[in-house]
Amino acid sequence: MKISRVFTAILSVVVVSTAGIILGSGGASAAPQPTVVLVHGAFADATSWDGVAADLRSRGYEVVTPDNPLRGPSYDSAVIEKTVADIDGPVVLVGHSYGGAVITNVHDPKVQSMVYIAAFAPVEGEPVQITIDPIRFPGSQLLPPALGLKIVDDAHAIGGKNVDGYVTDEYFHSVFAQDVSDETAATMLAHQKSAALWANLELGGLPSWANTPTWYLVAGNDRVIPATAQRFMANRMGATTSELPTSHASLVSQPGAVADVIVAAAHS
Structure with missing residues (x-):
């Protein structure tokens, strides 16, 4: 009988202690790590994010790189919204170049x-x-x-045709990505996607950054969007701002530094 009482007492202690551990660990569990959605800009495709995406995945992040149609902010943002809607849990939304106008409307x-x-x-x-x-x-x-112009087939445009802009071959390296190697620039050029001229002229909608924490990484040597314009926009939306002395293609030339900014936003 005495042995039975001792066994019962020990069992009670184990059960209570185990329950405490389970409840305690549940209460202290960390929030789920956000999924990072990387939206490319004009004159590029999703492969422009390859270096950044690989870096983020090595740090344990889920990364999604949707195709941006480059037809105009309202149309393109609807496509990205569908991508975000299919994700469970929190999201960090990242845009490069024209991709910023797209995420602003998501x-x-x-x-x-x-x-x-x-x-x-x-x-x-x-x-x-x-x-x-x-x-x-x-x-x-x-x-x-x-900057070159061409007529393209576009099922979403009136008459099935549209006018697109693109960076001409002989200027792509020096204007778009002057701080990458010749080989890398050639690969980027091969993946270039033209963008509808309308994408630059369409009026923006209500900006989502107005009520969302924002980060901005300025490309100090940008030959596409001048750094002064980038600083103006970053200051206007009250973004946490940093700067690198890079070309417009900082996501390709400095993927680790770009990933660092995204991780900072993910930990906010």
Whole structure:
């Protein structure tokens, strides 16, 4: 009988202690790590994020790199919204270049923070073309002959045709990505996607950054969106801002540093 009572007492202690551990660990469990959605800009495709995505995945993040149609902020943001809607848990939404105008028009409560990499961040009613106004923000070299135009098939345009812009072959390296190797620039050029001219002229909608924590990484030697324009937009939206002395393609030339900014936003 005495042995039975002792066994019962020990068993009670073990059960209570185990329950305490389980309840305690549940109460102290960390919030789920966000999924990072990387949205590419004009004159690029999702492969432009390869280095950043690999870095983030090595740190344990789930990463999604959707295709950005480059047809205009309202159309493109609807595509990205569908991507975000299919993700369970919190999201860090990242845009490069024109991709910034796209994520600015994405509205989903799962987006916990937003990151702009040398990106447009328009206010409501503002086309992105205004933010590279050569009077206020001189220095962009994305002008003819570096900027080419062509007629493309576009099922979403009136008459099934559209006018797209692209960076011409002979200027792509020097204007878009002057700080990468010749080999890397050639690969980027092979993956270039043209963008509808309308994408630069369409008026922006209500900006999601107005009520979402934001980070901005300025490309100090940018020859597409002048650094002065980037600093203006970052300051206007109250973003946590840092700067690298890179080309417009900082996500390719400095993927680790870009990933660091995204991780900082993920930990906010």
